[in-house]
Amino acid sequence: MQILFNELSLTGQFTDQDAFVKKGLLLFVGVLKEMQEFSTVLLKKSDVWNNKITPSNTLHSFLINNAFRKSDEVRRLKSAIADLTKEPFWDSDSNQDPASTYLFNGADIWGSSPAEACERDKIVVSFVSSSASLDPLNIVRNGVNVPLLNLTHSGKLTECLWANNQISFESYLKARFSGGKLNFSRIDKKMGFSRIQSAEQSLFVDTFRKFEELTWDQIHDDKGLDYKEYHGIIGTCYRDIKIYKFRASQKFRCHGYREKDSFVVIGFETDHKLSDRG
Numbered sequence: 001m002q003i004l005f006n007e008l009s010l011t012g013q014f015t016d017q018d019a020f021v022k023k024g025l026l027l028f029v030g031v032l033k034e035m036q037e038f039s040t041v042l043l044k045k046s047d048v049w050n051n052k053i054t055p056s057n058t059l060h061s062f063l064i065n066n067a068f069r070k071s072d073e074v075r076r077l078k079s080a081i082a083d084l085t086k087e088p089f090w091d092s093d094s095n096q097d098p099a100s101t102y103l104f105n106g107a108d109i110w111g112s113s114p115a116e117a118c119e120r121d122k123i124v125v126s127f128v129s130s131s132a133s134l135d136p137l138n139i140v141r142n143g144v145n146v147p148l149l150n151l152t153h154s155g156k157l158t159e160c161l162w163a164n165n166q167i168s169f170e171s172y173l174k175a176r177f178s179g180g181k182l183n184f185s186r187i188d189k190k191m192g193f194s195r196i197q198s199a200e201q202s203l204f205v206d207t208f209r210k211f212e213e214l215t216w217d218q219i220h221d222d223k224g225l226d227y228k229e230y231h232g233i234i235g236t237c238y239r240d241i242k243i244y245k246f247r248a249s250q251k252f253r254c255h256g257y258r259e260k261d262s263f264v265v266i267g268f269e270t271d272h273k274l275s276d277r278g
Helices: 017-035 059-064 072-085 113-117 156-163 169-176 198-213 216-221
Strands: 002-005 041-043 102-104 123-125 137-141 144-151 244-247 253-259 262-269
Touching: 002 113, 017 072, 017 123, 017 156, 059 072, 102 113, 113 123, 113 137, 144 156, 156 169, 169 198, 198 244, 198 253
Parallel strands: 002 041, 002 123, 123 144
Antiparallel strands: 102 137, 137 144, 244 253, 253 262
16 A cells, blocks of 8 residues: 655644644654554655745754754654655656646645545545645545545554455454553464454444543443453463453453553453353
């Protein structure tokens, strides 16, 4: 999948470089990190570093400004975004037709990344707070509207891929809930993702979204989740760990254990056999 960096979303809209980092760059790098979870290629225009991040600073001047190294975090962010100035550049092999017009807000943007995205996978990644940050980003190509998926916040790409059946249930859960209240990185293969049929996946997803939104006190009190300790034996490797379970439906259960503020999921129950024993 080819995703193009929308240089039209950098118009000098940030008041200073601190505002660029806090209000723009953190969100943008979050999207880049999400893209790395999937088979995506970030394409950009070869002169992208000339675009303004503030009224007086370009992206290039920000990257080379050694004085603007106030923290390790800023250095890491600058390192991540430095890839924008490296190949691959789409304008070395453009798919745009010179005879075509690409209108955005009434202006022809032929030669821009959003115009190029119309001829590729129709996805761009943008900075916030510009007229080109809207989602969808509507480009009128030769009189026909082409809506581009515009990634400005992390999570949007994952949801799009899942909605279009382009990623597996396992990949979706690991990407969607990574770093939150649910941890799917330690699933026991004997109770793993293969237990869940396609028709059952939405029930689990809806429950996991609900679980994420509730506080721990609400989780303990919620009658639908029925969160409680599991007293049966799942496996010898878990005998020294206090195991809990909660409902995804009257029949389906999710088992795991609490680790600080995260629930580490170890497996799924779709036949109620484990619950019959504890």
